[in-house]
Amino acid sequence: MSRPQPDSSPHCLEFHDVTVAYGRRPVLWNIDLTVDGPGLFGIIGPNGAGKSTLLKAALGLVPLAGGSVQFFGQPLRAVRTRVGYVPQRETVDWDFPVSVFDVVLMGTYARLGWFRRPGPRERELARDCLARVGLADVANRQIGRLSGGQQQRVFLARALAQQADLYFLDEPMAGVDARSQEQIFAVLSALRAAGKLIVVVHHDLRSASEWFDRVALVDMRLIATGPAAEVLTPENLQRTYAGPLDVLDELGRAVARRERTP
């Protein structure tokens, strides 16, 4: 039995009624969201809004209390190698005895499978990915001997080595110097140009509208989603960031100004 589908290709990423709870405390509530590539998609919201949790729920790192997530019309299991991931920088011990190159090589492990070691092809790929993030000259350095921005680019290079079609990045711009931000953004733009979908958890409202094509505003629930310029309105921001209002008004006005300027 085949249903006629209006669009032959399934969506890149679909959240159906996703609910996540830590114990009895709900973190995400009935998130319904469809994202299609190519493009840069921002998940925006205040601290503790569940942005990172949404990403981890999609990747199966936290259990769903309800709902489901589909990638390219399939469960994650079936398409793992098409999904790349850049976790938050603080999740690892940067004193670990591995070099920059070793870490990037880890991006090739999933395709290699059990017990097979990376060969010349994987090494070539890792070198290429390091060059793309501008870190070819520090390949042999221990990872702790890098700046925060460089560490973030190492993680990005590792994700590039996964050769995915859909990339998840968790706060890639947090604690990163301006030059690294530019470089990361350039790499993500190149991925978009290559037809990939990049989903980025981001907390900084000011840069959101210039970096992302589309965004989702999240604060436990999905507040709004769509093209960045349409979603990042003062009203929506106020609904999302229900904090000190004077600061928010100012931010909202700043975003509105940005929209008006060509």
Add this chain to the structure above:
Amino acid sequence: MTGPFPLPYNTLVVAGGMAAVGCAAGVVGCLGVLRRRSLAADAASHATLAGVALALAATGRRELPVLLAGGLLTAIGSLVVLVMLRRFTRTREDAATAIVLGVSFGLGITLLSGMTARGIPGSAGLEQFLLGQTAALTAADAMLLGCLSVAAVTLVWVGLKEVVLVAFDAPFAAASGWPVFAIDTALVALLAVMVVVGLPAAGAVLVTALLVIPPSAARQWTDRVATMLVLSGAFGLTAALVGVAISAAVPRLATGPVMVLAAAAIFAASFFLAPKRGVWARWRQQRELQQEWSRAGRDPTQAPTKAAGRSGP
């Protein structure tokens, strides 16, 4: 007692076997240290004593493989209890480990001393598993332990890629489809086996030190996992041989403490002398930098160009 030279066959085989055990403990221990499972290994090692006593009580046979099999069972049992405590109660990791370690060790000591007091056949001298005594080992026992050690090192080599991936970044490993829990379980099981293999040499109280000190010393010298494994193995081997030799020369001296002290000497040397990470090297780096700064005076454009210490470029 035979003279020190030429060494009798049994002594040579025991020394060779213990060298393999020390080496394997160093290698396996690296993964435990990198994945931060050293305390779990410590709990498991203290739990082996109860298993050794129970194995003797249940079978009435005082053969090393039987006793060690019992030790392995209670070691794994203690790890299961540890995982359950953490999952189903709100006990924190360090408290849970301390509870399991204390209770299982108390049980072991009670069984052991109770059996010795009641004169259960074969129970005399079981306390050698407390602190380790290689002089009592037969060549066959040593060969068994040596073979198990070689097997453990082989397993480390086979699964190195997977374990290092999980140890470095478990969320990334999970997101790219690796069964992190299964890999962790395999690692902890291997640690438990290594603890049991090291038991006759180092004893339940000290065997963890052989799994932790050589890797920590090796880490001082290198920033690469592979080099760390090799160095740690060499350090463990050296410590084991020193322990066997000295405890053989001095009557009634337990092997475990000597091994641990030898390992600690290696660690102390590494701590002070290692290039880059050693105390002395860091002190010198600091001083060089200070001198360059003072030469540069107050002009910030003359700042030292050499990247020193752990700072980025």
